[in-house]
Amino acid sequence: MTSTSTPPGLARFNDLEEHTALAVLHEACASTAWGKRLIAARPYATADDLYAASDAATATLTAEDLAEAMAGHPPIGRPRSGDPASAREQRGMAGASDELKAEMLELNLAYQEKFGHVFLICATGRTGEQMRDAAKERIGNSPEQERETVRTELGRINRIRLARLVEEDARP
Structure with missing residues (x-):
């Protein structure tokens, strides 16, 4: 089903039961x-194929789908206990001052x-100050502008998380 050039994590993902x-x-x-949508498009030959499918699926999410996606994200500055992805992605807030944490x-x-x-931002690689500044800027958006900004941020987060899936073992 998958070629020998398919990354091992992606090959395992392709072979998982639905x-x-x-x-x-x-x-x-x-x-x-x-x-x-991603399951329906399996198998993926390359990571880029998976990312493209993710981008296409993210672009078609309804307001309800986006709300469901956002419900899976903790607020910035409060990663979920026991969730290594949340802690890793929000690392920029880990060393923030108490003042910055309170402001966030x-x-x-x-x-x-x-x-x-929830305020959704691709926090990977951002400092606490950058996340704070983005929140300050985005709070001035209209609901329509913000929905599209959230869609873009969600797409970035999904790509980062999918890259980890491709690079690592795909088993839950």
């Missing part, structure tokens, strides 16, 4: 629609009050 593959994808993105908490609450969902 329910197991959906569980693996749910760890990357909590949107059921996104996961089902206030921004998270104000953002959630305005938009009705």
Whole structure:
């Protein structure tokens, strides 16, 4: 089914039973629609094929699908206990000052009050200050602008998480 040039993690993912593959994808993105679209397009010959399918699926997510995806993300500055992906991705807040953490908490609450969902940003490689500044800037967006910004950020997060799946063992 998969060629010898297919990365081992991707080959394992291609070979997983559907329910197991959906569980693996749910760890990357909590949107059921996104996961089902990626499953339907298996097998993937290359990581780029998987990323392209992810981008296409992310582009078609409805407002409800986006809400489901965002529900799987903890607020910035409060990674989920026992979730290594969350802690790794939010590393930029780990060494932040108490003042910056308090400011981020206030921004998270104000953002959630305005938009009705968690502030979603691809935190990988960003400092706490960069995340704070992005939250300050984005809180001024219209709901329509912010929905598209969230879609873009979700796509970035999904690609990073899928890259880990391709590079590592695909078993849950």
